[in-house]
Amino acid sequence: MKIVVCMKQVPDSETQIKLAPDGGGVDLHDAQFVVNPYDEFALEEALRLKERFGGEVTVVTMGGDKAKEALRTCLAMGADRGVHLNDPAFAGCDSLGTAGVLAAALRKLEYDLILCGKQAIDDDCMHVGPQLAELLDLPQVCVVNKLSVAEDGTSAVAHRQIEGGSEVVSVTFPAVITCQKGLNEPRYPSLKGIMGAKKKPLDEWRAGELGIDPASVGAGAAAVQIRQFFPPPPRSAGRKIEGDPAHAAKELVRLLREEAKVV
Amino acid sequence: MASFKGVDFYNVSDLFSEEELMIRDTVREFVEKEVVPIIDAHAQAQTFPMGLIPKIGELGLFGAHLQGYGCAGLNNVAYGLIMQELERGDSGLRSFCSVQGGLVMYPIHTFGSDEQKERWLPKMTAGEAIGAFGLTEPDFGSNPAGMLTKAVRDRDDYILNGTKMWITNASIADVTLVWARIDEENSYGGFLVEKGTKGFSTPQMKGKWSLRASITSELVLEDVRLPAGARLPKTPGLRGAFMCLNQARYGIAWGAVGAAMSCYETAVNYAKSRIQFDRPIASFQLVQRKLAHMLIEITKAQLVCWRLGRLKDEGKLRHQQISLAKMNNVQMALDIARNARDLLGANGILDEYPVMRHMCNLESVNTYEGTYDMHTLILGQDITGIPAFT
Numbered sequence: 290m291k292i293v294v295c296m297k298q299v300p301d302s303e304t305q306i307k308l309a310p311d312g313g314g315v316d317l318h319d320a321q322f323v324v325n326p327y328d329e330f331a332l333e334e335a336l337r338l339k340e341r342f343g344g345e346v347t348v349v350t351m352g353g354d355k356a357k358e359a360l361r362t363c364l365a366m367g368a369d370r371g372v373h374l375n376d377p378a379f380a381g382c383d384s385l386g387t388a389g390v391l392a393a394a395l396r397k398l399e400y401d402l403i404l405c406g407k408q409a410i411d412d413d414c415m416h417v418g419p420q421l422a423e424l425l426d427l428p429q430v431c432v433v434n435k436l437s438v439a440e441d442g443t444s445a446v447a448h449r450q451i452e453g454g455s456e457v458v459s460v461t462f463p464a465v466i467t468c469q470k471g472l473n474e475p476r477y478p479s480l481k482g483i484m485g486a487k488k489k490p491l492d493e494w495r496a497g498e499l500g501i502d503p504a505s506v507g508a509g510a511a512a513v514q515i516r517q518f519f520p521p522p523p524r525s526a527g528r529k530i531e532g533d534p535a536h537a538a539k540e541l542v543r544l545l546r547e548e549a550k551v552v
Numbered sequence: 553m554a555s556f557k558g559v560d561f562y563n564v565s566d567l568f569s570e571e572e573l574m575i576r577d578t579v580r581e582f583v584e585k586e587v588v589p590i591i592d593a594h595a596q597a598q599t600f601p602m603g604l605i606p607k608i609g610e611l612g613l614f615g616a617h618l619q620g621y622g623c624a625g626l627n628n629v630a631y632g633l634i635m636q637e638l639e640r641g642d643s644g645l646r647s648f649c650s651v652q653g654g655l656v657m658y659p660i661h662t663f664g665s666d667e668q669k670e671r672w673l674p675k676m677t678a679g680e681a682i683g684a685f686g687l688t689e690p691d692f693g694s695n696p697a698g699m700l701t702k703a704v705r706d707r708d709d710y711i712l713n714g715t716k717m718w719i720t721n722a723s724i725a726d727v728t729l730v731w732a733r734i735d736e737e738n739s740y741g742g743f744l745v746e747k748g749t750k751g752f753s754t755p756q757m758k759g760k761w762s763l764r765a766s767i768t769s770e771l772v773l774e775d776v777r778l779p780a781g782a783r784l785p786k787t788p789g790l791r792g793a794f795m796c797l798n799q800a801r802y803g804i805a806w807g808a809v810g811a812a813m814s815c816y817e818t819a820v821n822y823a824k825s826r827i828q829f830d831r832p833i834a835s836f837q838l839v840q841r842k843l844a845h846m847l848i849e850i851t852k853a854q855l856v857c858w859r860l861g862r863l864k865d866e867g868k869l870r871h872q873q874i875s876l877a878k879m880n881n882v883q884m885a886l887d888i889a890r891n892a893r894d895l896l897g898a899n900g901i902l903d904e905y906p907v908m909r910h911m912c913n914l915e916s917v918n919t920y921e922g923t924y925d926m927h928t929l930i931l932g933q934d935i936t937g938i939p940a941f942t
Contacts, residue, residue, distance in 0.1 A: 365574060478574065478578050480578075480630075483574050483575055484571060484624060484625065484626065
């Protein structure tokens with residue numbers, strides 16, 4: 290089974306967010322970067338399917354030079370090959386632009402299954418997986434927390450999380466599946482995996498090699514323009530309701546109903 | 553609470569390769585997720601977290617610096633970083649790995665027969681077999697050459713008699729490397745004694761205030777009959793045991809930095825959040841002095857480790873240089889642990905914080921594999937050319 294995992298390098302979730310002085314973006318100078326946690330679920334699932342069916346796991350990422358570190362982490366975890374979509378023209382892509390670049394790469398790769406994280410934890414859009422499926426004209430199952438692949442490896446039953454329960458969907462391959470927490474417990478890269486990662490193929494593809502006109506991607510071509518970044522307003526101090534418990538409870542309910550209007 | 557990010561005032565990370573950093577960060581994350589949440593309960597109950605062994609085996613941490621037999625074949629700097637991160641969790645955990653990799657797998661790898669290597673190394677790498685190392689005796693600690701345990705040749709076999717003490721992992725070990733005097737050769741040898749061998753018992757030692765999340769045992773050998781194939785054939789007498797100890801001391805030098813970083817991080821966080829006299833105690837000069845002192849000592853020790861590791865990788869390392877690092881780093885870690893314990897006030901004695909556990913652990917670490925005083929004498933002899941051991 291040939292599986293492609295789409296991965297994004299994102300700031301560590303514990304990074305202290307600092308805005309750039311001009312408000313035009315986030316200053317990630319001091320940030321630590323990691324593999325997007327949801328993409329780790331996708332990679333782990335891919336590795337388990339490879340252990341079961343044999344085949345090859347390729348990890349594709351779009352990003353600057355630094356993203357290579359995240360690809361190496363994926364190779365250390367057990368992926369066979371990395372593809373780094375790295376071109377200055379890609380900078381500032383919106384989600385559709387990103388999906389377009391990934392789709393161009395996927396057209397050059399062989400696959401039976403494409404696995405993505407359900408979202409990246411930095412911009413939280415949840416767009417790229419579904420957009421990629423549309424661009425490649427593939428079926429998609431999103432926010433999957435259980436995946437049972439049939440014995441012959443050509444279809445699966447996927448459980449996807451929906452409000453208040455789960456939806457069970459059957460899908461034939463090739464397909465795009467986006468992965469949710471609970472699907473699996475991602476492995477640590479083993480020491481041998483880390484030492485072997487540098488020996489595995491890691492290709493770098495630029496816009497030209499993907500047949501992409503540089504003017505058609507990146508910030509200039511983005512349909513979504515980010516106008517401004519600003520921090521949430523600081524939380525105002527809490528209020529303490531004094532008095533005996535019975536009275537305080539009454540007062541709390543009154544405030545929730547009349548002031549906060551939540552009950 | 554935010555996860556551990558390490559202490560790196562001098563950007564020492566820039567001195568490590570991408571692989572070395574990836575290894576450090578992998579073990580750091582493993583310790584954060586798998587060790588920190590459970591280690592205090594094990595220390596309180598005086599149990600070793602056995603569930604970690606297969607996971608550590610899967611990561612490949614056992615004997616990671618050895619080549620072949622399923623070992624990861626890392627350089628010594630990467631191995632040192634692993635020890636640092638493990639001891640950030642607990643000295644007992646690092647001890648387990650030091651014994652397994654440095655004191656049992658290393659001598660089997662270096663002095664063993666092909667048969668012994670094939671039999672033990674793949675299993676020990678995977679964590680499917682546990683090793684122990686028996687050198688110290690009740691009356692012979694710093695002076696192992698005086699050991700009373702004897703191996704006597706009996707046709708094709710050896711008969712071993714004697715008692716060992718302070719043996720990490722022995723009660724849970726599948727194989728114990730026992731050092732014994734061989735009078736007929738006027739030398740010493742290492743023997744692999746398997747669990748369940750007739751006449752061999754391993755009563756566990758109780759009542760420790762230190763390394764409580766680590767198993768420590770005695771070894772009792774009463775007419776233990778071993779085939780000649782149990783002896784490590786290429787052991788250069790007692791020097792073989794010292795070569796093992798140098799491996800372990802090297803790992804301890806790094807490990808102590810991990811314990812110190814844990815205490816420092818705890819102290820800084822506590823000082824910033826603990827309010828006394830309407831101010832965080834971090835705003836008091838006496839507290840700041842303590843924290844500054846800790847940071848200075850950790851930074852120096854990190855650089856000592858880095859240089860020590862590179863020297864070892866270049867094959868230039870002298871054992872006296874390991875002595876300097878072992879004694880200095882453990883002493884500084886113990887000092888930082890005591891200061892951190894003090895800085896946390898009454899809270900410092902609780903298992904809600906790791907400092908008192910580290911502090912108690914480090915008393916053992918300061919003692920085993922050569923006390924501070926013995927390493928001082930090793931350096932003294934190196935400086936003056938005059939041995940002052942006896």
